[in-house]
Amino acid sequence: MRLFIKEILETLAIAIVAFIIINTSVQNYMVEGTSMMPNIGDNDYLLVNKLSYMEFNKLLTENGLDFGSQDPSRADIVVFKQKNMSGKHLIKRVIGLPGDTVSIKNGKIYVNNKILEEHYGIIYDDSNLNETMVQNGYFFVLGDNRPISQDSRSWGMVSKEQIIGKAWFRYWPISNMGLVKH
Numbered sequence: 001m002r003l004f005i006k007e008i009l010e011t012l013a014i015a016i017v018a019f020i021i022i023n024t025s026v027q028n029y030m031v032e033g034t035s036m037m038p039n040i041g042d043n044d045y046l047l048v049n050k051l052s053y054m055e056f057n058k059l060l061t062e063n064g065l066d067f068g069s070q071d072p073s074r075a076d077i078v079v080f081k082q083k084n085m086s087g088k089h090l091i092k093r094v095i096g097l098p099g100d101t102v103s104i105k106n107g108k109i110y111v112n113n114k115i116l117e118e119h120y121g122i123i124y125d126d127s128n129l130n131e132t133m134v135q136n137g138y139f140f141v142l143g144d145n146r147p148i149s150q151d152s153r154s155w156g157m158v159s160k161e162q163i164i165g166k167a168w169f170r171y172w173p174i175s176n177m178g179l180v181k182h
Contacts (some may be wrong), residue, residue, distance in 0.1 A: 027165065141157075
């Protein structure tokens with residue numbers, strides 16, 4: 001009987017540790033809206049990698065290990081908490097990095113005065129935006145469906161603290177299941 005109880009306790013301990021690891025590293029997310037069309041659609045279900053942008057430097061530099069910056073890269077698709085909408089998460093593509101200048105002229109994106117080559121599906125518009133400097137710790141984000149997307153053009157930059165993680169894997173609809181292309 002003791003052996004049976006020991007086996008049950010070990011199994012429970014392993015299950016609890018696995019649950020904690022999974023919940024701290026991955027989060028599921030349901031997309032609401034069409035601002036990321038044609039790449040990610042309304043009601044798509046994604047897994048978000050919450051470890052993508054963790055600051056390992058802060059934890060390990062004291063021990064002589066340096067993994068470099070873990071900041072989002074241009075073209076990453078990120079899920080983040082919107083500032084003024086409690087509990088609401090949004091998904092957008094990173095366009096401008098800290099220190100960049102971003103402007104939009106007739107729908108063409110300029111980063112540091114050069115046209116941004118976007119090699120992913122975009123629905124363009126003819127919007128304009130005066131040159132804006134991306135401050136340290138912030139990112140300029142846009143939806144891929146530019147005519148309808150509410151993004152950094154309308155409500156400003158996203159801070160690194162707001163970012164939950166990088167869109168990683170689409171598991172619904174099954175017909176589009178697979179890694180999210182950035």
